[in-house]
Amino acid sequence: MNERAGTPALPEDLIDIDELVSAYYDREPVEPVVFGTSGHRGSSLDGAFNEGHIASITAAIIEYRQELGYDGALYIGRDTHALSEPAQKTAVEVFAAAGVEIRIDARNRYTPTPAVSLAILRANGAGTEAGVRVEGPGLADGVVITPSHNPPRDGGFKYNPPHGGPADSDATKKIAARANELMKDWRSIPRMPYEQARVARTTGTHDYLSAYVDDLENVVDMEAIRKAGVKIGADPMGGASVDYWAAIAERYGIDLTVVNPEVDPTWRFMTLDWDGKIRMDCSSPNAMASLLQIMGENAPYDIATGNDADADRHGIVTKDGGLMNPNHYLAVAISYLYANRTGWNADAGIGKTLVSSSLIDRVAGELGRNLLEVPVGFKHFVPGLLDGSVGFGGEESAGASFLRFDGTVWTTDKDGLILCLLAAEILAVTGKTPSQLHAELVDKYGPSAYARIDAPATKEQKSKLGNLSPEDVTATELAGEPITDKLVNAPGNNEPIGGLKVTTENAWFAARPSGTEDVYKIYAESFKGPEHLAQVQEAAKDVVDRALNG
Known part of the structure; x- marks a missing residue:
């Protein structure tokens, strides 16, 4: 544990944005393309996330989707990291030169990962009688440009196929291998100058924000939150959810304050994580220290929440329990949802990663629900969320999603916003905080x-x-x-x-x-x-x- 963990960042902790962006364009790729559980990540300063990487990955994705016959729109979102905008520009140039139909944000702003997943699913039939299509012509897919909660110096680039969730290992291995071949001569990859690509016939826009916010009432009981007057303090932590929280408050008339609406790619307003680095980890008490201080004895909010940079993770803070351990909140969310989502299939199972708490196993046993225990990686929940056979999928690292009220798919990627709103719904409906409900689970199943x-x-x-x-x-x-x-x-x-x-x-x-x-x-x-x-x-x-x- 670094001695400065949990203290405010100082000027010497901040990255030089000009140096970082210049390195993106000026430095040749040194490190290979490697897709982890959430895409390729790295820093331009290390030769691991440079223009050559992104041009090559984009070209490899174009070949991959051609091979699979995906010829619908490709939805592109980006978060607030400094390298996300130049990476998006590079990708747009390559996609446009290849004649790929792309959809970028109508406001030219930031896009949470779940908003991209929702857009892909809706384009492929989610919410219709036919349901989601994942094979055949005309299918949409997407790219999210984000390194998630990683430090400000990093960039990230991930591919979501037509099922809307993270690509599986077969896809990422093929894309990475081809990208590394292309990177040997990446300057020969066809490009269209950005200003032309931005207005090309194949480049369109999508109102990610309105499409997401207007649909929320079908997955979270927003009316219950409004009627109960739950006071919510939402901290975007300088990430892509910043515009979304304000829009949610206005659209549904709920008592929600955006605690910090500031966006700064240095993240100078953050407190340092356990190792002394700036990291937007909403499950870390050190990174969430500012919000925890607000939620002290005279807290102005009933529930406070945090999200990482692409809003696929959630952090829940209560007056009586502080920052909840992600495992504790997952168990509470599962217990509540399966008791209150009567439109879900009676056989809908519970998805957890095998490194999540066994408290979830005990809750599942009491509910009489099938437990789907999978390896680390949200991609393993995608099939069950798509067909409704899994009502909830969650990871110990504070990432989860769940079905709509009617038992159909919401997103097949992690959604930190609905998990934050669910905490307010739980308080509104039960009159108890998630921390109190966790204490009840401990009384029933034992402490862990x-x-x-x-x-x-x-x-x-x-x-x-x-x-x-x-x-x-x-x-x-x-x-x-x-x-x-x-x-x-x-x-x-x-x-x-x-x-x-x-x-x-x-x-x-x-x-x-x-x-x-x-x-x-x-x-x-x-x-x-x-x-x-x-x-x-x-x-x-x-x-x-x-x-x-x-």
């Missing part, structure tokens, strides 16, 4: 201690960890309890988890290699208290070390 730690690992060890088999784990007990399962594939869809999960009756751990650092991540939880959690973590490191070095 949950944490994630990192342990050092070489590249060879990380590779081995990603390819372990259950037989590689020779231990029979974990922190004093017999091991009940050893998983390398997720039980919900049998997809590889890229690591290992070990369970006992009252605890579990999961170990996954980091995609960016020479460490592996250990997620662990115990229903026997913090001391037992510490034992589980130590035992987990021992189990993994033996498997890696055995």
